[in-house]
């Protein structure tokens with residue numbers, strides 16, 4: 001029980017330290033992308049859109065694309081494989097999206113693995129959020 005309380009306290013402290021808006025998460029990805037690649041010249045909503053709509057099909061057979069669960073229209077609700085509703089990914093309809101770094105990282109990790117069979121790159125993640133901010 002003590003352990004649970006302790007972990008909760010750490011999680012709460014981390015949440016307080018975590019930036020609470022999408023643009024600061026993007027700033028972090030931007031810094032990271034610059035470090036990884038000196039010729040990086042900014043995220044692209046166009047590339048993010050293409051990434052979102054592409055049938056990658058290099059991960060699990062039942063999830064060839066991000067759209068397999070999130071649909072082709074980011075302003076619409078999606079569906080999990082188990083049939084549970086997923087709130088839209090577009091920032092215009094879900095303003096609380098991309099505001100919790102741990103949540104963002106957790107789902108990129110899971111979903112990129114399912115769809116691509118690998119982690120998403122920093123540029124893919126930044127492009128994706130940049131696109132969703134325009135939606």
Ligand code: HEC
Nearest residue numbers: 063065066068069080086087097098099104107111112115
């Ligand atoms: C198997 C179904 C499924 C697929 C395929 C999928 N997602 Fe998701 N995604 C979810 C679920 C479930 C959530 C968490 C529920 C929620 O946030 O509403 C989520 C949440 C997210 C979030 C968190 C957003 C936030 O609130 O901060 C991101 C980012 C995300 N997905 C990106 C992607 C990307 C990129 C792809 C394609 C590479 C993808 N997803 C493919 C089911 C899926």
